[in-house]
Amino acid sequence: MSNNELLFQRAQKTTPGGVNSPVRAFKSVGGTPRFIERAQGPHFWDADGKQYIDYIGSWGPAILGHAHPQVIDAVQKAAANGLSFGAPTEGEILMAEEICKLVPSIEQVRLVSSGTEATMSALRLARGATKRDKIIKFEGCYHGHADALLVKAGSGLLTFGNPTSAGVPEDFTKHTLVLDYNNCEQLQDAFAKYSDEIACVIVEPVAGNMNLIKASSDFLKTMRDLCDQHGSILIFDEVMCGFRVALGGAQSVYEITPDLTALGKVIGGGLPVAAFGGRAEIMKHLAPLGGVYQAGTLSGNPVAVAAGLTTLKLIQQADFYETLTSQTSKLTAGFNAIASKLGVEMCADSIGGMFGIYFTKTIPTSYAEMMQANNASFNKFFHFMLDAGVYLAPSAFEAGFVSITHTDEIIQQTLTAAEISLSQLA
Numbered sequence: 001m002s003n004n005e006l007l008f009q010r011a012q013k014t015t016p017g018g019v020n021s022p023v024r025a026f027k028s029v030g031g032t033p034r035f036i037e038r039a040q041g042p043h044f045w046d047a048d049g050k051q052y053i054d055y056i057g058s059w060g061p062a063i064l065g066h067a068h069p070q071v072i073d074a075v076q077k078a079a080a081n082g083l084s085f086g087a088p089t090e091g092e093i094l095m096a097e098e099i100c101k102l103v104p105s106i107e108q109v110r111l112v113s114s115g116t117e118a119t120m121s122a123l124r125l126a127r128g129a130t131k132r133d134k135i136i137k138f139e140g141c142y143h144g145h146a147d148a149l150l151v152k153a154g155s156g157l158l159t160f161g162n163p164t165s166a167g168v169p170e171d172f173t174k175h176t177l178v179l180d181y182n183n184c185e186q187l188q189d190a191f192a193k194y195s196d197e198i199a200c201v202i203v204e205p206v207a208g209n210m211n212l213i214k215a216s217s218d219f220l221k222t223m224r225d226l227c228d229q230h231g232s233i234l235i236f237d238e239v240m241c242g243f244r245v246a247l248g249g250a251q252s253v254y255e256i257t258p259d260l261t262a263l264g265k266v267i268g269g270g271l272p273v274a275a276f277g278g279r280a281e282i283m284k285h286l287a288p289l290g291g292v293y294q295a296g297t298l299s300g301n302p303v304a305v306a307a308g309l310t311t312l313k314l315i316q317q318a319d320f321y322e323t324l325t326s327q328t329s330k331l332t333a334g335f336n337a338i339a340s341k342l343g344v345e346m347c348a349d350s351i352g353g354m355f356g357i358y359f360t361k362t363i364p365t366s367y368a369e370m371m372q373a374n375n376a377s378f379n380k381f382f383h384f385m386l387d388a389g390v391y392l393a394p395s396a397f398e399a400g401f402v403s404i405t406h407t408d409e410i411i412q413q414t415l416t417a418a419e420i421s422l423s424q425l426a
């Protein structure tokens, strides 16, 4: 038995499913999860000593590649001064200043420890500030696992949602309206029907949780206009796409200004930092200034902030996003060329350092279209690639991530593996 298999057996005795976050369990692709021992740059190594080119990058944070020496140094220095104080530090101010500088729609920001906390708190803030209950989300967007957001569309058009998880009372989701991504008409109908009852619309402006699906400019613009007309708050969940698709996030790419933004992943550089922020006029409703409660023992943790702040500085180096974007498009252009050469029904798309591989005829624009993908082919492709030393997201419904350390040579190695893998599928 391999070390990975032994570890997986052992893990399942003390941890449900053997993992601390479900997608790690390889449930949809089958097989044994790889237990990672160490990582450097674009690579990681599993418990059997096998090397992989990593395309999940810790699901987004590892934009600089793994174990960047300056980030590790900052973490070590911060750790030597103590791990957590429960009192404010200057590092938190520096981090907030950096975020406000890079994302101009954020006038004030609060640090938290996970994306779930960021979106959950932004939602509570939007409801508290508007004194309204109803919220709109979109099918296929994931915003963490707060109760009100674990919802799928209701049975009728424009009826309120049903829980997608056991343990979420229907009462907790009865204010959440779930609409189709990229569907402007449904948005207009929803606002026509519920008008000034809607506290907020929350959206991934570039969706990365139903594979990569880009919003149309029209869709986001319609959302912005309707929120303005009806006094609702627009929340961009940029936990994944923030500092990933561009330095100023998806909002800078689409040139649409949300009222609130949730951030995570890249801003922690691999340690638990997330944030939510936006217009000061809304943020002032938060405790201790206002009546919306929100708190965290480890919020703004000094070691995590040191990793985050160093990462935020390093991504501002000249040409960082040009390079990241061009490496990622070389990868997806290569996938597309190989698929068409071999006649495999597969395509790829990217934005910034984020990409999608779809076993569909054309690039999907909604959850329903993504659901048409050929999962059996993806699963085979995933395992061929894994055997060849390329670690893709272990699910057809997840996006992939490229780091600044994915050089031409690494991309070429990946494409060589893809050509061999896809020819086995053809």
Ligand code: PMP
Residues within 6 Å of the ligand: 059, 113, 114, 115, 116, 117, 119, 142, 143, 144, 145, 204, 208, 209, 237, 238, 239, 240, 241, 264, 265, 274
């Ligand atoms: N929002 C988005 C867009 C995400 O991609 C994620 C995590 N994948 C979350 C929120 C939740 O973040 P976390 O896992 O840190 O709680």
